[in-house]
Amino acid sequence: MKCDVNIITGRTIDQGANIDNKLSSDYFNACARCEIGAEDLETLGLLEGSHVKVSTKFGSVVVSVALCDGNMRGVAFIPMGPWANAVVNPDTHGCGMPGFKGVLGSLEPTDEKPLDLKAFMSLCRE
């Protein structure tokens, strides 16, 4: 089952605490995730920790899904980092700032696993 979402990215304390520790599993666990509300989790038929493919017209990425009761239905939060940046809008609309929030996309269950940072960045060098 697919679920349409409005994607926002941003800082979290786990992401911040590992910002100088990016090759660690702690950073991976802090950032390769997508937080959604209970209704959206139910729509997807997934349990927390399952993998989900996030797709927008700018790209796609596989991350773990997590429950966040503070999210409105249809809002997906991905901590800032390489995984979030696979799906954000690179257009700055003439002010230098890319579209890190308010990116329309969809979530769907997947059997794929999230790539770790090194594997993810190696794709950028191809």
Add this chain to the structure above:
Amino acid sequence: MEITDAICSFCGSLCDDLTVKVEDNKIVDVRRACRLGAGKMLGHERINSPMIRNEAGKLEEVSSDSAIDRASQILLHAKRPLLYGWASTSCEAQSKGILLGEILGAVVDSTASVCHGPTTLGVQEKGLPTASLGQIKNRADLIIFWGCNPIHAHPRHMSRYSGYLPGFFLDRGRQNRKFVTVDVRMTETAAISDEFLQIEQGSDYVVLSSLRAIINGKGDLVPDVVGGVSKEELMHLSDMMRSCRFGAFFFGMGLTQSKAKYKNIDCALSLTNDLNTRTKFVITPLRGHYNVTGFGQVCSWQTGFPAVDLSRGAPYYNPGEMSANDLLMRDEVDASLVVASDPAAHFPNASVRNLAKSPLIQIDPYANATTEIADVVIPTAIVGVETEGTAYRMDGLSLRLRKLVDSDYPSDEEILDKIIKKVSRNGDVC
């Protein structure tokens, strides 16, 4: 040995009350720091040695001189170099970076362009009615957190400046103050606030405009629901804003990165100006990296602008044209120097792919996503831990960061000095 009143070089709060315990030239304990600051001071894994990427695509260790030589050659041969980052280093290193940009005819941009760059644009339109964090601590009886979550991003901000401490005119601390959070999500900051307005994503501009209308006596024009918030809630918030004695409005990426971007800031600044016709109200951006504010200051006093294109022989500033992401998305950049930041982790993937296409030099204490695509890597000392330097707190107060332990790593400033000497021609002022 115990070092008191040490300054934390993590976020823009620059907390200056830490006690650091040093044994055998190693920091073994940090008191009063938050999780972010303590983690940095106690240390993470470092880059051991300068490195250059070999023909097989692997980074291999080289001497410092070799890395500086290669970096200098890359920059000398570039036609459109980008010098990016600067948020987590000293003002002294930033100053050297801008000088290097002048010699090379480079674009010099900071992490503000993906953070509070739109704030600068808004401030250039409307001015910044602000105050020091000390004034806010001592006077503010209403605190608005809009599109920000300081409990996660600036964990001690509320306990030091914006909430819990008693102030000179507010002797009961938190009991004297009201907190209001406006956000798309129910964050931890929202959970401890007295009021929370959960707005629809991207509706900040219309909600701010509605508050302005109500405060300016045009409330009859405001619809029953704006951005998912009822008119009654907006009337209540505007009453709180008008009736406070000293209001402080803090904002973050929820405003700068959402749909209207710098126009959100323009509107928030206008709201603050409107409120100042009725009471005292100030507004302050919650700046992220500890010296991103400093880069704006240094670049402005050296070139006239908070980010600058020096390729024309005279400083040029036009965000959206010469900002790092715009240059990368147009595939203009043919060499990059990244100092004290990690654009590979924090730029959109399409920009990162273009960043990786041309030679990339990294100067940083830590391995990160940018290291994975860098061609030359030069490790440096951590400012505020292993070397001293000046930094600007988020409210524009400059503070001198101290050296707490000795280090064999050179400072960013020393590395940049060596590169400047290599790329300078007769007549360059260095």
